[in-house]
Amino acid sequence: MxxxxxxxxxxxxxxxxxxxxxxxxxxxxxxxxxxxxxxxxxxxxxxNAGARALASSRSNIIALMIPLRTDMYVPVMMEIAIAVATTARAHGYDVLLLTGEEGPDAVRRVTGSGLADAMILMDVQLDDERLPLLRATDQPSVLIGLPADTTGLTCVDLDFTATGALCVEHLAMLGHRDIAVIGEAPAVYERHTGFAERTLDGLRARSRELGVRLLHRPCDGGYDAMALTLARILDERPGTTGFVVQNESAVEPLLALLRQQGRAVPEDVSVVAVCPEQVAVQASVRLTSVAIPAQEMGRHAVDHLIAKLDGRGTDEVVLLAPELTVRASSGPAPAAS
Amino acid sequence: MxxxxxxxxxxxxxxxxxxxxxxxxxxxxxxxxxxxxxxxxxxxxxxNAGARALASSRSNIIALMIPLRTDMYVPVMMEIAIAVATTARAHGYDVLLLTGEEGPDAVRRVTGSGLADAMILMDVQLDDERLPLLRATDQPSVLIGLPADTTGLTCVDLDFTATGALCVEHLAMLGHRDIAVIGEAPAVYERHTGFAERTLDGLRARSRELGVRLLHRPCDGGYDAMALTLARILDERPGTTGFVVQNESAVEPLLALLRQQGRAVPEDVSVVAVCPEQVAVQASVRLTSVAIPAQEMGRHAVDHLIAKLDGRGTDEVVLLAPELTVRASSGPAPAAS
DNA sequence: ACTCGCCGTCGAAGCGCTTCGACAACCTAT
DNA sequence: ATAGGTTGTCGAAGCGCTTCGACGGCGAGT
Known part of the structure; x- marks a missing residue:
């Protein structure tokens, strides 16, 4: 050596x-x-990294806490993680991968040991245990996701409220009056992960404004769960012609089921998805969707962190504006029969 | 502090x-x-991590190199990464996330700087540039995947050759005589990623032994690509009754297309997938499949690495035995018409 | 009773780097 | 010609920890 x-x-x-x-x-x-x-x-x-860290009390490492569970948005997580790693490297930083497993202790350990200079947290709950610790330390951090109380924190996320509104607007403009929302798994709502609820808020507020009827149903991934959920929805609101889907693993099952039931997309029913671009493009019907800008979120988070580490940068909440791309899964509502 | x-x-x-x-x-x-x-x-x-590393010349960090691209097996990668992080933590190690971006330089940097005590490499090409470096250093490393020449290396992977054989066996035993293989994207084969070719070897060898006709077609993910590929297959071999799919993002499109063409699964055609368990279970038809034991691979890799770091452990190639789980997508071949 | 060896503790010497103050050499302005 | 400022380099002091050798005190063996 x-x-x-x-x-x-x-x-x-x-x-x-x-x-x-x-x-x-x-x-x-x-x-x-x-x-x-x-x-x-x-x-x-x-x-030598250790010697450097000791002498300068800077490790040139950014910690990234990813959720342990893989019940949702795995590709999104991965894309964010890769974007974080790549962007960090471009700034001369390395990335330490922490799973949510340790919970708040991970934050203590990292800040206490000087293992990392800064942290990025993903999968933030509305009332996350780690937040008080982040506020207490002087280590910079950025959340990807939005907790209930953002004072003293920097957050990056898609504007899910606007996303929900945008989806309703699109369908309403096409003449749909009965819209069903197929959401994340019930567990996601129970866990109070902000984005799911915020999307719902946006959906509800806008549909109230536009006079559209909205029915929300959480849904586990997979074909069987989707079949059950769809049956319930159509039972309760047979006139449903618009679907908003926020659950990657329900997208394809939904399309298959609709096809199977002889409901043509987009002639009979329209589907709008909130999902990564790749999913929308690769689906069996090219989906009108609001993309989840995973890469941009990762890049943003790191850039902010670096700014803070350099003494620039402030606490702020950055909500990326959603963009709805019209593809082949949405069209005018059928004339009322 | x-x-x-x-x-x-x-x-x-x-x-x-x-x-x-x-x-x-x-x-x-x-x-x-x-x-x-x-x-x-x-x-x-x-x-203090830095001081510790300096004094003991042990960082208690394991580097994990993941591929930059996300054109395949993202959930598998993620699961491996999480398993690695969790297992490492259980042994008192943290995980440094490196993307393939830097290529061989990343290996030099890590070994040279003492940033990490050991490395795990994923997405290993048959003739990977990083291998000579790994052989030259005395830092322990484990590959997840199998290069062409494994001398002096430790590797963990699913036994894809056996996996291929197993899939053919299953279909042959059910009476299928014409089998089509829907493989990874062409880019994956061009890149000479070992697992795809090894699966193919296994498929070919066993079908020769069993007197089964085999047709292999690489296939990009997504519905459109799958439609094209399927059309070509059925054109060339109209009598095809068995499908082996090794491409997560082709699974659901294939099922949709078969359904659409009035080919019932499993009555008319059987489908066997090589994919993570979750995909098999959540598909619109519950798939007979060989699971990719992502978690086990990650855990194994770390355990080996720790053993090496502790002076135990040897260079060896661990091939996990594939397990085929019969579900609802495979059944007896239809009587010849 | 005395030695031997072991157990538990301490002091000190680094590990390889950063950073601060010092200083020699040179340049510029008067 | 000289004071003052710049520029480029060096030496030394740590950063917080690990680890080695040393050593006092105790129990066991003779």
Whole structure:
């Protein structure tokens, strides 16, 4: 293992000079710099992360807490995680992967040990246990998701309220008067994960404004659960012509069931999904959808964090504006029969 | 930030004693240990990770390299990543998330900087650029996946050759004589990712032995690509009654298309999938499948790595035996018409 | 009673880096 | 020509921990 001292000796300068070449915190003459850089290359030197962290009390690591469960939005999580890792690397940071398993203790451990300089939390509950800890520490953090109380916190998320409103608007404009919402699994609502409820709020508020009837049903993923849910919906509101789906693993089953029942999409019923773009494009009917901008959220979160670490940056809530893309699954409501 | 020295002072012992309490590397009297432990708790002490790494030249971090692309098996990756993180934590290790982006440089950086004590690589190509580096370093590593040459490496993977064989066997035993394989996207084969080719080898070898006709077609995910692929298959081999699918995002489209064409599953055609259990269970027809044991692979990889770090453990290739679960998508071949 | 060995504890020496103050060398302005 | 400022480099002091050798005190063996 090559050390700074060895590089210094090889280049015929002092250790501190090498350090300054590396960090750029003091000016170094061009000739010296080149000599040092060449020695670094020749010796294949890599600064020791531990020593660096100890001396500078900066680890150059960002902690990313992902949820343990995989009952929803796995591809979204993955995309965010990858975007976070990539963006962080571009800023010279590495990413430490923590699962929700440890809960609040993970926050204590990370802040206490100096393992990471900052944290990104995903899957934030409305009243998350970790929030008081985040407020108490001076380590920067960014939430992906929105808790109930955001004071003193920085959050990035899709504007799910606007998303819900947008979906209703689209369907209402097409003449649909009876809309069913196929939501996440019941467990997601029980857990008080904000996004599901916020979408619902947006859906409800806007449909009230537009005079549209709305029926919301949570739904576990998979074909069987969807079949049950759909049956209940059509039983209760036979006139339903519009569907809003916020559950990746219910999308394809829904389409299959509608097909099976002889309800054509989009001629008889329209479907709008809230899902990653890939799902919308790959579905058996290309779906009109509001995309979940996973990558953008990840990138945003890291950029904010870096800004905070650099002393710029403030606490704020960034809600990304939803964009509805019209594809082949939505069209004018059929004339009332 | 509380330091070891402060804990020592608070407990009325020397710093080294506290250190030994923490590490258990020397015997400490019960009374002293308790006093120290109480001080630790009272002060909320967390050892500084950097200092620890520097002094012990062990970071207690495992690096996990995941692929950058998300064109396949995202849920599998995620499940592995989570299993790795959880298992690692149970052994007192944290996980550093690296994307494939940096390529071989990531390996150099990690080994050179002492950032991590060991690495787990996913998405290994048959002839991966990172392998020479792994062989050259004395840092333990485990691959999830199988390269062409495994000498000096430890690998964990599903036995995809056996998986292929198993799928053919199952269909052949049910009387199917014309089997079509719907594979991963062409890009996956071009990239020479081992598992796809190994599955194919297994499929081919066994169908030759059993006198079954086999037709393999790579297939991009999504409905449209699947429609095209299926049309070509049925055009070329109209008598096809068995399908083996190794492509998560082709599963549901295939089922939808078959249904649409009036081919009943499993009465007219049988489908066997190679996919995560969740996909098989949630599909519109509950799929006979060989599960991809993501969690087990992740756990295995970490356990091996820890064994190596502890001086136990050897280089070896662990191929997990595939298990075929019969569900509702496979049945006897229809009588020849 | 005395030695031997073991147990429990301590002090001190680093681990490899960053960073601060010092200082020599040079340049500029008077 | 000289005071004052800049620029580029160095030495040394830690950062908080681990770990080695040392050592006092105790019980066991003779």
């Amino acid at each position: 090559v050390t700074l001292a060895e590089v210094a000796q090889h280049a015929g300068v002092s250790a501190s000079t090498v350090s300054y070449v590396l960090s750029g915190k003091r000016s170094i003459s061009a000739t010296t710099r080149q000599r040092v850089e060449q020695s670094i290359r020749q010796l294949g030197y890599h600064p | 509380v330091t070891l020295a402060e804990v020592a002072q608070h407990a009325g012992v020397s710093a080294s004693t506290v250190s030994y309490v923490l590490s258990g590397k020397r015997s400490i009297s019960a009374t002293t240990r308790q006093r120290v432990e109480q001080s630790i708790r009272q002060l909320g002490y967390h050892p």
